[in-house]
Amino acid sequence: MIPAGFDYHRPAELDAAIGLLQEHGDEARVIAGGHSLVPMMKLRMAVLSHLVDLRDIPDLQGIEFGADSISLGAMVTQHELIAHAGLAEAVPLLREAALQIADPQVRYLGTLGGNVANGDPGNDMPGLMQCLDATYKVTGPDGSRQIRARDFYESAYFTARSDDEILTRITVPIPAAGTGYAYEKQKRKIGDYATAAAAVLVGEGSASIAMTNLADVPVWSAEAGAALAAGDREGAVSAALAAIDPQEDMRGPVEFKRHVAGVVLRRAIARALSRVAG
């Protein structure tokens, strides 16, 4: 379990980090919490000559509240997301989901930015960010651009971010007061990735539904959201199930995954509706 050797960099400025990525090309990769990357390197599924640690870069830190949205630094950890009282009040869905990721030790180091940039279909935050309609800010040699979470994922481990860009911040719109929410995840044991998971938001005449680990990208379904917004629960479930494309793996055959997807989605919808207030 020893990864291949690498040189380690810990730049204090974003520009310096981007410079290192440009200089070393695909020999270099950024490291955030390392809890997806270190295991991949140990298995030598990732072999890199340069690691650029993002921990000292101030632009990637902090939780900032705006009038109708929250800006989260890419290096904010799952633990920080869970512990932040203001965040739990403004976007309780974030906390509910973060609590279902991995285990306490992993959550102390695993970051939001790493979770959404990784591109692993098993990660929970990408579907959640699509449900919330979050926007990612990426910065590279040519400056910054904003990409909606709903447009970010192309296929497993392929995203709209190019190799010399760094994800710096994530903007999450604050749902209207009284919006019902739920993140429901089926897993084989604590610390496991989802067999199937569903994120649901539902409010006055609006709804949003996304699902995790049921295709090679997270699945946000506009049709499912529209059906739920119109009060048609089963219509929402069929639309979402029509959009997923699960593959057989050690978490089970396709039929089982489709079944579990329906179960978690129905539960998430019921819980979200029970929380609609006002």
Next chain:
Amino acid sequence: MSKMHVKLTVNGTAVEGLAEPRTLLIHFLRESLGVTGPHVGCETSHCGACTVDMDGRSVKSCTVFVAQAQGADVTTVEGLVNADGSLSVLQEMFREHHGLQCGFCTPGMITRAHRLLQENPTPTEEEVRFGMAGNLCRCTGYQNIVKAILAAADVMNAQKEAAE
């Protein structure tokens, strides 16, 4: 891929050494420093036997490169004893309540439980179980581990009250 000059604090003492950046923190602690409290169980981020406290967070030291720990303040189970070398309340409660059998998972359990009680001095049983979910034990069935941690919370809170 040259070696780097690693400097960190381990159990209150400043330490340094030469290591390749890819060295896992658990191996640096055990093999370079002879700090063998934290154990290697799975080496794949699952069991928690290698748990240490790093800058106030419980981390699995098999999933941290020593380069990432540069400058960090690390505490292992050895560092949790009282100043006079006697067992801490938490350690004592693991003994009293049979919170261990073979003892392999124990350093990780105690180090994690230490941080849990720092963050939440009055946990419910459910909070203990949730907070210890990253540590596996193949012997005890967890029951006595949970009892030991709840008992430690009670004793520590009583001591705090008595001191006030």
